[in-house]
Amino acid sequence: MTERLIQSIERAADVLELFLTSSEELSLKEMSDRLGLSKSTVHGIIKTLEYRGYLKQNPNNLKYKLGLKLFELGNKVSDQFDLSKLARPIIKELVDDLKETVHLVVFERGEVIYVEKMEGPQAIRIYSQVGKKAPIHCTGVGKSILAFQDEEEMERLLSNTELKPYTEFTMTDKEEIKKHLQTIREQGYATDDEEIELGLKCVAAPIFDHHGKAIAAISCAAPKFRMGDERQTEIIRRIKEAAAMISRNMGYQQKPAHV
Amino acid sequence: MTERLIQSIERAADVLELFLTSSEELSLKEMSDRLGLSKSTVHGIIKTLEYRGYLKQNPNNLKYKLGLKLFELGNKVSDQFDLSKLARPIIKELVDDLKETVHLVVFERGEVIYVEKMEGPQAIRIYSQVGKKAPIHCTGVGKSILAFQDEEEMERLLSNTELKPYTEFTMTDKEEIKKHLQTIREQGYATDDEEIELGLKCVAAPIFDHHGKAIAAISCAAPKFRMGDERQTEIIRRIKEAAAMISRNMGYQQKPAHV
DNA sequence: GAACATAATTCGATAATGTCGAATAGAAAG
DNA sequence: CTTTCTATTCGACATTATCGAATTATGTTC
Numbered sequence: 023m024t025e026r027l028i029q030s031i032e033r034a035a036d037v038l039e040l041f042l043t044s045s046e047e048l049s050l051k052e053m054s055d056r057l058g059l060s061k062s063t064v065h066g067i068i069k070t071l072e073y074r075g076y077l078k079q080n081p082n083n084l085k086y087k088l089g090l091k092l093f094e095l096g097n098k099v100s101d102q103f104d105l106s107k108l109a110r111p112i113i114k115e116l117v118d119d120l121k122e123t124v125h126l127v128v129f130e131r132g133e134v135i136y137v138e139k140m141e142g143p144q145a146i147r148i149y150s151q152v153g154k155k156a157p158i159h160c161t162g163v164g165k166s167i168l169a170f171q172d173e174e175e176m177e178r179l180l181s182n183t184e185l186k187p188y189t190e191f192t193m194t195d196k197e198e199i200k201k202h203l204q205t206i207r208e209q210g211y212a213t214d215d216e217e218i219e220l221g222l223k224c225v226a227a228p229i230f231d232h233h234g235k236a237i238a239a240i241s242c243a244a245p246k247f248r249m250g251d252e253r254q255t256e257i258i259r260r261i262k263e264a265a266a267m268i269s270r271n272m273g274y275q276q277k278p279a280h281v
Numbered sequence: 282m283t284e285r286l287i288q289s290i291e292r293a294a295d296v297l298e299l300f301l302t303s304s305e306e307l308s309l310k311e312m313s314d315r316l317g318l319s320k321s322t323v324h325g326i327i328k329t330l331e332y333r334g335y336l337k338q339n340p341n342n343l344k345y346k347l348g349l350k351l352f353e354l355g356n357k358v359s360d361q362f363d364l365s366k367l368a369r370p371i372i373k374e375l376v377d378d379l380k381e382t383v384h385l386v387v388f389e390r391g392e393v394i395y396v397e398k399m400e401g402p403q404a405i406r407i408y409s410q411v412g413k414k415a416p417i418h419c420t421g422v423g424k425s426i427l428a429f430q431d432e433e434e435m436e437r438l439l440s441n442t443e444l445k446p447y448t449e450f451t452m453t454d455k456e457e458i459k460k461h462l463q464t465i466r467e468q469g470y471a472t473d474d475e476e477i478e479l480g481l482k483c484v485a486a487p488i489f490d491h492h493g494k495a496i497a498a499i500s501c502a503a504p505k506f507r508m509g510d511e512r513q514t515e516i517i518r519r520i521k522e523a524a525a526m527i528s529r530n531m532g533y534q535q536k537p538a539h540v
Numbered sequence: 541g542a543a544c545a546t547a548a549t550t551c552g553a554t555a556a557t558g559t560c561g562a563a564t565a566g567a568a569a570g
Numbered sequence: 571c572t573t574t575c576t577a578t579t580c581g582a583c584a585t586t587a588t589c590g591a592a593t594t595a596t597g598t599t600c
Contacts, residue, residue, distance in 0.1 A: 096355010
């Protein structure tokens with residue numbers, strides 16, 4: 023298959039994706055510089071995107087930011103995820119019972135992305151990470167998905183990722199992580215013990231599609247002081263149960279080897 | 282300014298926006314038919330969008346749906362809304378005190394779109410409408426924004442909108458609505474009494490930017506049985522207060538005529 | 541399981557369209 | 571008011587997106 027991709031659409035995508043890495047407004051010049059394209063080219067792209075509501079120009083400084091049309095489309099996406107729809111009531115029940123925050127992530131194109139979040143009543147932070155990428159080496163969800171990929175994919179993912187240390191407990195050695203993933207595979211769940219944020223503990227389990235591929239995960243996050251051994255055991259049970267339930271609803275039949 | 286828009290980017294936008302009106306997956310043929318373009322043209326567009334993560338092909342039926350990249354971008358949008366960031370803590374306080382669901386909408390390009398939602402503990406429906414359009418003639422937020430546009434804009438909006446009846450209480454007569462908007466202007470808030478959904482009452486107030494233009498609104502929604510006269514008066518007070526606070530933080534100075 | 545029907549994908553030729561560099565207009569800074 | 575940015579427009583040209591036809595894949599019926 024000779025990819026016959028359309029240049030100007032790719033460039034439009036390049037423009038939009040500039041905003042993923044910089045949280046501020048961008049000027050035409052900044053964009054054309056960063057993309058290595060002429061100003062007039064980028065200008066044409068930008069004006070088209072603006073006309074369609076994908077970008078919005080700030081009249082004060084003439085800079086651009088992402089437009090509402092993307093918001094509309096973005097919110098339509100999760101509607102189209104059978105997974106989200108299907109998982110939502112199960113997550114709701116988890117939150118109601120455990121009174122802690124539960125996340126749903128999906129794994130696509132080598133990225134783990136938060137798609138759903140329900141906060142427990144005791145939630146402290148209101149800041150959402152929905153729509154953001156989860157690091158694969160230091161989150162429960164990332165590790166539980168990683169652990170159930172085939173050897174090749176796992177290797178590829180670990181190599182393509184900067185194993186950035188978030189806290190003093192973050193594992194940054196590839197071999198150490200791979201050994202740890204083995205344990206996760208055996209247990210059927212992953213934990214994150216202050217590996218991404220001090221004081222935060224997480225329990226996560228993978229969700230399988232009908233092919234048996236780990237395509238998503240759910241996790242329960244709580245401050246460390248509310249995640250003692252006994253309670254953690256209870257949460258592990260519930261998270262594994264919920265993940266298995268969602269997997270089953272996704273058409274996953276076969277009992278996994280690790281159960 | 283002769284618009285020099287880029288055709289293939291516009292067509293890519295056309296493709297994506299097909300998904301806003303149909304909630305199912307779409308096949309290549311459906312899309313090329315609906316757009317009146319050749320299959321190969323649309324195919325090129327689709328494959329580019331898929332390659333970049335804006336579309337995703339379902340391997341079972343070869344149909345396409347929106348991709349995760351849009352989800353990522355969409356969630357980045359609200360980060361860039363100063364408004365959302367700024368309003369969030371104020372909304373949070375409202376929800377905590379009133380124990381009811383509060384919405385934030387913004388008005389852009391002639392559309393009123395839900396951008397933020399916080400549910401009270403007694404919320405019944407978990408289904409979110411974030412990212413969706415609010416009808417302007419039968420929602421508190423829609424009406425409160427409408428009421429504070431200039432005559433010309435108001436007329437234009439009312440004419441371009443199908444005044445669809447959602448319940449037996451929906452106002453569908455343009456003149457009746459315009460008269461009602463006058464009252465809203467005088468009061469500084471709008472209510473929705475089962476106009477969009479039976480059993481649901483709403484109180485909303487507009488938010489003004491530094492030019493004094495109504496660019497957003499917040500509302501509090503509750504089942505009718507929890508919105509008696511006395512409680513409604515309290516909610517009106519709180520919603521107006523919150524909207525005024527947000528407006529002030531947006532740089533709105535001048536006291537509006539209606540206060 | 542073969543034959544048909546329908547849809548997806550690829551290919552080649554062509555004209556249209558997106559691209560660039562230069563010119564102009566518009567802000568901001570000195 | 572001049573200078574220096576940056577945003578925007580314009581004209582010419584070659585690239586590139588487009589279409590229709592051909593091919594491959596899928597799934598449907600008997």
